[in-house]
Amino acid sequence: MRTGYLIRRLGTAILVLIGVVLVTFIMLHVIAPSPGRAALGLRATPEQVAAYNLANGYDRPLIVQFFSYLGQVVHGNLGWSYSLNQSVVSLLKEKAPLSAFLSGASTVLAILIAIPLGIYQAVKRNSVGDNVATAVAFTLYSMPVFLLGLILIDIFALSLGWVNANVGQDQSLSGALAHFTDLILPIVSLTAVAVASYSRYQRSAALDVMAQDYIKVARAKGLAERLVLTRHLVRNSALPMITLIGLSIPILLAGNLLIEGVFNINGLGLLFFKSLGSEDYNVLIGYTLVGAVLTVLGNLVADIALTAADPRIRLV
Amino acid sequence: MTTIDSLAPTTPDSTPDGGEVGKVQSGWRLALREFASSKLAVAGFVVLILLILFCFVGPVFYHSDQLNSNLLLTDLPPGQGNPLGTDGNGFDVLGRLMKGGQTSLEIGLFAALIATVIGTLWGAIAGLAGGIVDAAMMRVVDVLLSIPFLFVVLIVSVRFSSNVTSLSIILGVFSWLIPARLVRGEVLTLRVRDFVSAARVMGATRSRLITRHLIPNALGTVIVNITFQVADAILALSALGFLGFGVQYPGTDWGDQLYDGAGNLNNGYWWLIYPVGILLILTVMACNLIGDALRDALDVRLRRR
Numbered sequence: 001m002r003t004g005y006l007i008r009r010l011g012t013a014i015l016v017l018i019g020v021v022l023v024t025f026i027m028l029h030v031i032a033p034s035p036g037r038a039a040l041g042l043r044a045t046p047e048q049v050a051a052y053n054l055a056n057g058y059d060r061p062l063i064v065q066f067f068s069y070l071g072q073v074v075h076g077n078l079g080w081s082y083s084l085n086q087s088v089v090s091l092l093k094e095k096a097p098l099s100a101f102l103s104g105a106s107t108v109l110a111i112l113i114a115i116p117l118g119i120y121q122a123v124k125r126n127s128v129g130d131n132v133a134t135a136v137a138f139t140l141y142s143m144p145v146f147l148l149g150l151i152l153i154d155i156f157a158l159s160l161g162w163v164n165a166n167v168g169q170d171q172s173l174s175g176a177l178a179h180f181t182d183l184i185l186p187i188v189s190l191t192a193v194a195v196a197s198y199s200r201y202q203r204s205a206a207l208d209v210m211a212q213d214y215i216k217v218a219r220a221k222g223l224a225e226r227l228v229l230t231r232h233l234v235r236n237s238a239l240p241m242i243t244l245i246g247l248s249i250p251i252l253l254a255g256n257l258l259i260e261g262v263f264n265i266n267g268l269g270l271l272f273f274k275s276l277g278s279e280d281y282n283v284l285i286g287y288t289l290v291g292a293v294l295t296v297l298g299n300l301v302a303d304i305a306l307t308a309a310d311p312r313i314r315l316v
Numbered sequence: 317m318t319t320i321d322s323l324a325p326t327t328p329d330s331t332p333d334g335g336e337v338g339k340v341q342s343g344w345r346l347a348l349r350e351f352a353s354s355k356l357a358v359a360g361f362v363v364l365i366l367l368i369l370f371c372f373v374g375p376v377f378y379h380s381d382q383l384n385s386n387l388l389l390t391d392l393p394p395g396q397g398n399p400l401g402t403d404g405n406g407f408d409v410l411g412r413l414m415k416g417g418q419t420s421l422e423i424g425l426f427a428a429l430i431a432t433v434i435g436t437l438w439g440a441i442a443g444l445a446g447g448i449v450d451a452a453m454m455r456v457v458d459v460l461l462s463i464p465f466l467f468v469v470l471i472v473s474v475r476f477s478s479n480v481t482s483l484s485i486i487l488g489v490f491s492w493l494i495p496a497r498l499v500r501g502e503v504l505t506l507r508v509r510d511f512v513s514a515a516r517v518m519g520a521t522r523s524r525l526i527t528r529h530l531i532p533n534a535l536g537t538v539i540v541n542i543t544f545q546v547a548d549a550i551l552a553l554s555a556l557g558f559l560g561f562g563v564q565y566p567g568t569d570w571g572d573q574l575y576d577g578a579g580n581l582n583n584g585y586w587w588l589i590y591p592v593g594i595l596l597i598l599t600v601m602a603c604n605l606i607g608d609a610l611r612d613a614l615d616v617r618l619r620r621r
Contacts, residue, residue, distance in 0.1 A: 012458070016455060016458045016459050016462060019455060019456070020462055023459060023460065027468070027471065031472070138601065138605075139597065141604065142597050142604055143593075144596070146558050146578075147574060147596065147597070150577070150578055150589055153581060154589065158581065158582065250462075250463075250464040250465060253464045253466075254464060254467070257466065257467075258559075261559060262578065272467070276474055276559070276561070279474060281471070284467070284470075287467070288468065291464040291467060
């Protein structure tokens with residue numbers, strides 16, 4: 001039963017991945033129909049552009065082009081950035097560590113804060129603490145992450161002068177970590193917004209679990225409240241968070257884009273933002289494809305992890 | 317705690333006599349009463365009405381030139397004649413907030429409606445068709461849901477001129493996936509219900525089943541989702557505006573104004589950030605509050621009667 005489920009899940013993931021490549025292929029063709037124009041610039045004559053497109057196979061039937069694109073993607077080739085004169089993959093590899101660190105650190109912090117907070121709120125529901133936490137979470141949840149970043153800069157960097165408003169332009173992770181204090185505000189912004197949404201889910205998940213019969217049974221048989229919480233409530237209510245984290249990868253990438261824009265951090269988000277300005281569609285769509293693949297894989301890993309952790313799912 | 321009393325069969329004297337039948341209210345009316353009893357929901361509703369009045373009726377009473385920039389009066393702090401100061405182009409900020417609010421609210425609503433119409437139809441058709449059609453349609457949703465929304469919207473908006481119509485369409489066309497999933501889920505549970513089977517047995521066509529039975533009954537879920545869609549669209553538009561892909565000059569939206577403010581943060585021009593930030597948060601929060609309360613009000617299981 002369980003392997004059957006995993007195989008089916010894997011099959012869906014592969015199907016979705018092919019669909020994702022198809023969508024990015026269509027986007028490339030609708031938005032940047034003439035790669036020759038992008039490669040040769042505005043001064044090239046139409047004949048030169050046509051010759052380039054012919055030489056590189058951009059005049060073949062779309063279906064043939066799709067399979068050659070799919071082949072390239074499978075081999076890790078996302079095309080060439082004509083504005084930065086570098087392959088898209090090497091660009092992404094260069095910028096990835098810093099962005100991965102920002103997103104990773106803020107997600108881990110957010111989970112570490114949101115799970116205990118949500119459970120506390122559920123256990124002490126309608127108390128002053130719960131209401132304050134709900135109000136703060138609701139405000140942060142209704143706020144774009146870049147606005148939070150701006151407010152934090154205004155308060156902590158400009159008014160109080162505790163940290164710099166801009167992060168050094170080191171694109172390597174080690175270089176950026178040398179000025180770690182500069183990364184505090186971006187990480188705090190990303191964490192706060194993530195905690196706001198995670199803790200809402202955790203609170204309602206914990207409330208659902210608390211209404212279950214096995215909690216009543218545990219209490220009725222005289223189990224210490226501490227053990228009811230740790231053995232029954234935390235385990236059962238925190239597990240679904242795995243799926244939520246898998247699902248939140250697109251939001252994570254979007255937050256990363258906006259925060260790197262606000263703090264001028266030289267990572268993937270800033271690369272995407274600059275490529276919007278230079279209309280470098282190979283970079284834009286290459287990064288979008290990578291983001292989509294990460295999302296599919298994240299969901300797959302989350303589902304598999306949940307299957308491994310939660311025996312109830314094996315029956316499905 | 318469930319008490320023994322509530323589990324006991326109802327005693328004969330608790331059944332209403334004929335005269336009370338007229339008091340039974342429709343589900344919508346009960347939901348409305350439930351909604352009105354939530355203080356936060358009413359607060360959200362009032363705030364949203366005030367914001368709409370501020371943006372759309374405000375300019376009737378508060379006149380400011382939002383078409384001709386005045387480079388002699390740039391970045392003035394709040395004071396005489398400009399209650400909230402002026403921005404980098406010499407526009408009055410209070411008037412600018414109203415103008416930006418109009419576009420932000422319009423785009424938020426239009427995008428939500430577009431997304432809801434597409435999503436409702438897609439979900440209803442998939443749920444009703446079932447089998448391979450359903451599977452194929454839902455894989456399409458899975459695929460599009462995997463592609464980061466903000467990325468796609470940004471890439472597309474580079475190519476198209478940015479006005480209210482184009483931004484509404486861009487945001488709407490890429491955000492119908494969640495309503496599609498919700499409606500499909502509703503339809504899957506509704507289609508096996510007796511009244512749908514009865515209609516089918518009576519010879520109702522497929523389009524009649526969808527429009528007369530499935531969509532009206534899934535409407536609660538759809539309406540709740542519209543409020544969240546509006547909130548999300550306004551947030552997404554603010555991100556587009558902030559990155560420079562919002563409504564084009566001399567038009568404006570709140571994100572575009574935040575972008576101006578961000579560039580002047582170092583100069584201490586707080587009036588370019590905080591007023592617009594507060595309006596944005598209030599709007600999104602009001603939509604979310606209304607959505608939460610509507611969801612609770614329409615959820616029969618949560619209803620206290």
